Amino acid sequence: MHHLSVALIIFVCIFFSALLGLYLRTLLPRHHLDDDSIGVVKLATGLIATMAALVLGLLISSAKSSFDTVNASVTRDAANVILLDRMLAQYGPQTQEIRGMLKQLVTGAVQQVASGDPAQLARLHSPEALERVENLERKLEGLSPQNDLQRRLQARAIEVADNALAIRELGLLQAVGSTPTALLVTLVLWLCIIFGAFGLFTPVNATVTIALFLGALCTSIAIFLILEMNTPLDGMVTVSLLPMHEALAVLGH
Numbered sequence: 001m002h003h004l005s006v007a008l009i010i011f012v013c014i015f016f017s018a019l020l021g022l023y024l025r026t027l028l029p030r031h032h033l034d035d036d037s038i039g040v041v042k043l044a045t046g047l048i049a050t051m052a053a054l055v056l057g058l059l060i061s062s063a064k065s066s067f068d069t070v071n072a073s074v075t076r077d078a079a080n081v082i083l084l085d086r087m088l089a090q091y092g093p094q095t096q097e098i099r100g101m102l103k104q105l106v107t108g109a110v111q112q113v114a115s116g117d118p119a120q121l122a123r124l125h126s127p128e129a130l131e132r133v134e135n136l137e138r139k140l141e142g143l144s145p146q147n148d149l150q151r152r153l154q155a156r157a158i159e160v161a162d163n164a165l166a167i168r169e170l171g172l173l174q175a176v177g178s179t180p181t182a183l184l185v186t187l188v189l190w191l192c193i194i195f196g197a198f199g200l201f202t203p204v205n206a207t208v209t210i211a212l213f214l215g216a217l218c219t220s221i222a223i224f225l226i227l228e229m230n231t232p233l234d235g236m237v238t239v240s241l242l243p244m245h246e247a248l249a250v251l252g253h
Contacts, residue, residue, distance in 0.1 A: 003235060007224035010188050011216050017192035018212040021199020028200075038201060045197040052190040056222065059179060059187070063229035070232040071239040078243035080164035081106055084157055085251050091143070091153045098139045103251040105132055110244045113233055137161050179230055184223070191219055 025033065085102060088095035112123060123129060140158050145151040195216060202208045228237035
């Protein structure tokens, strides 16, 4: 399900719980709303709110970490691609074919990521995509250096290509991270209880209703951002591909 749809469902659940609390306040007998009863409800709600805040903070931290990892992977990959291309240029005209393969691989990958299409993104994990990268490495290993400089450049180029492949795979693995469904459902349940308790504490009026509406909206937006940052290659919140576009601009020159 799309993240925006999930966030909307969560907003409806939380705000409905708040409205339900406001409605129940009008139905409960007076002695259920005395100071002692409300005090106990506040203590229980405070405990649930503390747990919800901890879980929400944990999810935000985890999502931000995944997003930063993928963002850093894109930048390092761009740097490695430029470095590899420059070393091949220094090696000599024998590497012209390999440089063309490198640019073709990078161009295809950038186009797939920029499309935002899940089917296109899935192709980045396909055996065919990995085979194309491995074929490039075999081409590097198949070079026949004629002097010490070319031998050093070949060894360094193979090392950079290996690093680029490792970083690429790390970024792709991080990009498919997902929020545990059980944890998300538990968090939403706690939030519904909290907002329902908020409704019990106060009489119905426009100010209270607007405040509960905004609270539910802000909470659902926070969960939406968590879901989006856990999939940094597609959706509304994505990593910047500017480093890869800049790398493409200098490849082959």
